Amino acid sequence: MIRLFKHYVPHAALLLGLVDFVLLMAAAELGWLIRARQIGYPPGSLSERLPQVLSFAIPLQIALLAVGGYAAASFLSLRFAAARLMVAVSMGVIFLSLIFFFFPSLSYWRSSLFFSMILAVVMLVSERALMGRILGGDRFKRRVILMGAGERAAAIMTLAGQPGTNFLVAGAIAMNAAETAVAGAIPRADIPNLRQFVLDREASEVVLALQERRNALPYQDLLRVRTTGVQVCELSSFLERQTGRIDLASVSHSWLIFSEGFASGRMWSAMFKRAFDISVSLILLVFALPVILITAIAIRLESRGPAFYRQRRIGLFNEPFDILKLRSMRQDAEVAGHAVWAEKDDPRITRIGRFIRKVRIDELPQIWSVLMGEMSFVGPRPERPQFVEQLERDIPFYAERHMVKPGITGWAQLNYPYGASIDDARHKLEYDLYYAKNYSPFLDALILLQTLRVILWPTGAR
Incomplete structure (x- = not known):
């Protein structure tokens, strides 16, 4: 990488x-x-x-x-x-x-x-x-040594076995007798010279995948490994680099605090992002208005009720705002206004609604929210207040996604199918945190370009 x-x-x-x-x-x-x-x-x-x-x-x-x-x-x-x-x-x-x-x-x-x-x-x-x-073969893959043989190390072994990965595990070291999740792991006591062990395996990186790091790291041995030119990497940093997300199962407050990212000096990037949002939203509104009008007429012809609806969402710094969307469900989709997670093949979705969700036409009115500055074209998808209260209780670091302006499309939308549960929200948060931590105009441009792939090959649209 x-x-x-x-x-x-x-x-x-x-x-x-x-x-x-x-x-x-x-x-x-x-x-x-x-x-x-x-x-x-x-x-x-x-x-x-x-x-x-x-x-x-x-x-x-x-x-x-x-x-x-x-x-x-x-x-x-x-x-x-x-x-x-x-x-x-x-x-x-x-x-x-x-x-x-x-x-x-x-x-x-x-x-x-x-x-x-x-x-x-x-x-x-x-x-x-x-x-x-x-x-595609192993010859050009990075060789990695795992320091640890517990569940975390086993997760990396699983990742290494997936098609398209650019690394392979050249060996795993069991730091204590309790670590038995990786078959064939070598006990630390059987390795007299850790530096030589790493060199003999022709590894270019050692990943610290211990279940418990307190008083378990051989710092002197790791220093000797590092001075030979072999990289020593924490598990969270390794997974961030390999998967494009922040792994909630391994991440800690201290890692988020001391790792690179979440740069405060974003003045020029923020100015560029806002200027881009204003100029592009003005242009897109000209072309989107006829599409929105035709879709609104089709919605009214198919089912009773208004073609548009407003919905309260949580935006930057937990401030609430209203988004405007084209209605894709029946008017009685939510009884008494109670928020309900969408389901796969949700029966509340109309025929027109199923089509406009797949090609994202129902999101077009949100261009107005971008022009008003409540949203951006790229950012985490804003959630409803009822869901946010529940998710902040159940998922660690969920509130941090509100430190960046919400968007119409985002890194999570490119990498994870439509989410409609707490477990889905947890996985999408991992991508949202990666975006917030590594934001740059380059990443925004990449997301905007590849949003076309999601439109052409929709996955999980509900």
Whole structure:
């Protein structure tokens, strides 16, 4: 993993992205040269058409990022990679059409563009087939030693066994006789030299996965391991880096206090975020109003009751506010105003409601809340006061999610399906805390782009 603007990016995904960009540039150039040769046009030099080449490569790469073309599944399934690639190319054609319409000087010949698209698809599919074989094996995975053999260490073993992980467990050390959750763990007493043990296993990292750390850490041995260049990492930091979430089962108050993140010097980032919210919400409202109007008419035609409804939510610093949504349930969905968790295949949802929830049209009126400053485009989803009171009692650190402005989309919405229970709320909080801890404009841009993937491949919409 490499930390890019506070966000952890897998080395394999970054490498794939760089190779993609080179191949897209090559496809654009080759498409031009093929067509120029066909008509006897002097090819000239690459520097003369560099803007056109970049105008081809950059939108296609953004489209690949938006549809999830750099997910771990891209290395595991050629069918998955090819499907996402075809959708990205289709989106890229739309992007390029808009770019060429507004900036005619950047336009390609349509025949050259056709050749470039064909070449790009062939080259990128072939690259993923090759990269999947090279990077998908154990040879390029980081080797990790677990200091501990209890339930926490067993959780890392389970994580290492999941498809697409970029590390493997090279050994586990049982620090006492009570740690028996990891089969094959070596007792600490059987390791005379911890430093040599780590080097013999060719490990690049030692993860402290002890159930109880008090008076259990061999600090002198760990210091010698660290001075050999091997990284020593706490369990919470390791899981944050590997999973993109804050693991509530292992995190402590002291770790949250002393670890990097939750930067207070966010003035410029906050100003940029607010300026972005205002400008984009004004533009989107122009295009969203006709969609909202048509949907409202369809809702009224299908079922009795108003097309819109207001609902009280908890926002920044626990301040309540009202959001406006298009109604997707029957008018009598909540008797006497009592809040009820949504269910899978909830019978209260209308036919129109099921569709607008899947494509997120019911959220469009919230653009007004963004313009008013009560919400942002990116942030934790705001919850209802009744649920917040219960969740703050039952889930540790739940109140910390209200230290950032709520959003229409967020890191949790990208990484976890629709949640409708306390257990779901706990898992989503882990992603919300990661966002609050590692916020940056880069992470916001990544979330906004990949929200398109959630719309195209909806999971768990209720």
